[in-house]
Amino acid sequence: MRYFIELAYNGKNYHGWQIQPDVVSVQEKINHAISTVLQLQIEVVGAGRTDTGVHASQMFAHFDLEKEIKGDIVHKLNSILPNDITIYRVFLVEEEHHARFNAESRSYEYKIWLGRNPFLLDFSWQIHSQQLNVSKMNKAASLLLEYEDFQTFSKVKTDVYTFNCNVTEAVWKQEGDLLVFHISANRFLRNMVRAIVGTLVDVGLEKITVDNFREIIESKNRGNAGLSVPAKGLFLTKIKY
Template sequence: MRYFVHIGYNGLHYKGWQRQAGVFNVQGVLEHALTQILKTPVSIIGCGRTDAHVHASQFFFHMDIEEPWDFDLMFRLNKLLPGNIAIFDILPMDAQQHARFDAVLRAYDYFIHTYKDPFLNGLSSYYLLDGLDLDRMKQAAALLPDYKNYRAFCTHPDKYEHTICNVMSASLSTDASGDKLRFQITSNRFLGKMIRIIMGQLLKIGKGILSVDEFESYLIENRTPLLITPAHPQGLYLSKVTYPYLNLPPRTEFSSILQKQADEYWSTL
C-alpha cells in the first residue's frame, strides 16, 4: 500500500533533505524512525530536495508499506522524531501516485531581516543593509514569469536534461517598517540553488550593483553571471506543494513565526 506523508521541518541543523552517508539529513532521520516503529526497512521518496539549512513548511514523501499497522502511526512518529520535524497527515494513495514526479506546483518563500534579531536567527536570513532600492527589486522580480529558461540562475545547468521552468508567479513584499522582506515564487520545478541565486541577484539590484536591464539580459541570453552569489539558505522555505489529486493547505500554525503571520502583516510593494 502506498502512503503520502505530509510533513514540515526546520532544516537549520540538517544538510538538506536527501539521504547521504555520513551526513545528517531529513530523509535519513525519517527512514530511521519509520523502520524503528514499523519493524521493517522503510525507504521513502520526497517531493523534492531542499538544500542544507533550508526549511519546508509543507513537504510530502511517499512510502510503500506491505503490512498495515494497527496503531496510531502519526502519534508515534511525532513522539519519536526530533522537534524540528513534524508529521501532519498520513494519506493512503493509489500505487502509481508519486510524491516527486506528480507535483505540478511548488511554492517557495524567502525571508530577509535587515537588523540583528536573535529571535529570527535561523528562521530568516540576516543582511545588515540599509536603503535598498525596493522598487527596482520589485521590477526585477516581476520579470521572472515572462521567461521559461533559467539556465542563467543555476549552479550546474548541464546536469539537467533541460533548464525550462514554468514560473507562474514571483513577487516581493515588505512589512510596515520596511526592514523585513519576503520574496515569493511558484513554479512547476526549480533548478539547483535557483531561488537563492535569484535572491542574491535581487539584493545586488537593491544595493545598486546590478541594473534591472542586466538582470533581464541574463534571462534573455541564457547567460550565467560572472559571479554567482546565492543568498543565505536559512531564509528559504518550501511552502506549498500541489498535485492534480491533492491540494492541502499548509499547516502554517506549525511553521515559523514569519509564515504564521505573513498573510496578516505583509503588504505588497
C-alpha cells in the same frame, strides 16, 4: 498500498533532504523513524530536494506498504523523530500517486530581515546598514514570468535534462522590517531560488538595473548572476498536487 506523509522541518542541523554518505539528512531521519515504528525496512521518496540548511514548512513524501497501518502512526513517529522534524499527516493515496512526479507546482519563500533581530538569526538573512529599493526588485522579479530557461541561476555542475521552468509567481512583499520573496514554479533547479534572490538584491542595492537583470537571465551564464544567499532564509512552503 501507497501512503503519503506531510511533514515540516527546520533545516539548520541537516545537510538537506536527500540521504548522502557521512552526513545527516532529513530523509535518513524519516526512514529510521518509519522503519522503527513499522518494524520493516522503509525508504521514503520525497517530493523534491532541499539543500543544506534550507527549511520546509510543507514537504511530502511517500512509501509503500503491503498492509494497512493501524493505530496513531503520527504520534508514534513524532515521539521518535527529533524536535526539528514534525509529521502532520500519514494518509493513503492511489497506488500510482507519486510524491515527486505528480507534484504540479512548488512554492518557496525567502525571508530577509532589514536590521538586526537575534530571534530570527536562524530563519532569515539579515541586512543592516543598507537600503533596498523594493519597487525595482519587484519590477525585475516580474521578468522571471517571461522566461523559461533559467540556466543563469542554476548550479554549474548539475545533472538535469533541461533548464526550463514555468515560473507562475515571483513577488516581494514587505511588512515592516520583514521582506519576503514568494516564488512558485512547476520545478526548480539546484540553487535557483537563492541565486535569483541574490541577483534581485543587487537590483535593490542599485548595483545593477532592471534591464541588467534581463540581460543576466538571457546570458545563461551563472557567473553573471549575483551571489547565492544564505540557506537559512529559504523555506519550501507549498507543494500542489
